[in-house]
Each structure stands twice: as C-alpha cells, then as structure tokens.
Amino acid sequence: MYYYDYICCYFILLQEQKVIEITNELINMLNSLKKHTFFEILRLANRVFIIVDYDDTVIIGKRGFLPEEKERGLVLVFNNKMKFS
Numbered sequence: 001m002y003y004y005d006y007i008c009c010y011f012i013l014l015q016e017q018k019v020i021e022i023t024n025e026l027i028n029m030l031n032s033l034k035k036h037t038f039f040e041i042l043r044l045a046n047r048v049f050i051i052v053d054y055d056d057t058v059i060i061g062k063r064g065f066l067p068e069e070k071e072r073g074l075v076l077v078f079n080n081k082m083k084f085s
Contacts, residue, residue, distance in 0.1 A: 042080055050076040 020026065042048050052058060054070040065074070 038078075039084075042078060046080045048078045050078070052076060 038048060052060070052074040054065050054073060058065075060069075060074065
C-alpha cells in the first residue's frame with residue numbers, strides 16, 4: 001500500500017465517522033506510514049526534527065530523561081548523513 005492509499009483510507013474513515021478498531025494490522029500500517037513520512041521529509045529537507053515530551057512510557061536510550069528534559073522535553077535531530085538500517 002502506498003502513502004497516498006493510507007491518507008485516502010484515513011480520510012474516508014474520518015468522513016464516515018466510524019469507530020476504528022485498533023488491530024495489529026492497523027498499528028503496522030500506521031507505523032509504516034510514519035516511517036515513510038519520516039524518510040520522505042528527510043529526502044526532501046535533508047533534516048528532520050522530532051520533539052519528544054516527557055512521559056513515563058517514553059524511553060530514550062538506556063539513560064531515560066534528565067531532570068531538565070522532563071520539564072522541557074527533547075528535540076531529536078536526524079540528517080541525511082546518518083546511516084539507518
């Protein structure tokens with residue numbers, strides 16, 4: 001399924017105002033959409049900024065959030081010279 005197909009499906013569901021059942025398939029599709037969007041922005045802009053707010057469920061490496069980061073959040077910066085596997 002292509003990026004355009006994901007967007008069309010999403011808007012159709014919004015228009016029909018249906019309750020969306022959270023399934024593993026839906027989660028996989030949304031993760032695929034997020035990944036595609038990330039790499040598309042990276043390709044177009046050569047850089048992606050992701051703002052991460054503190055939450056107990058968010059894990060940043062092995063260190064977690066520092067006290068100041070818990071208050072202010074983090075900005076993660078990715079560029080096209082980084083190697084993604």
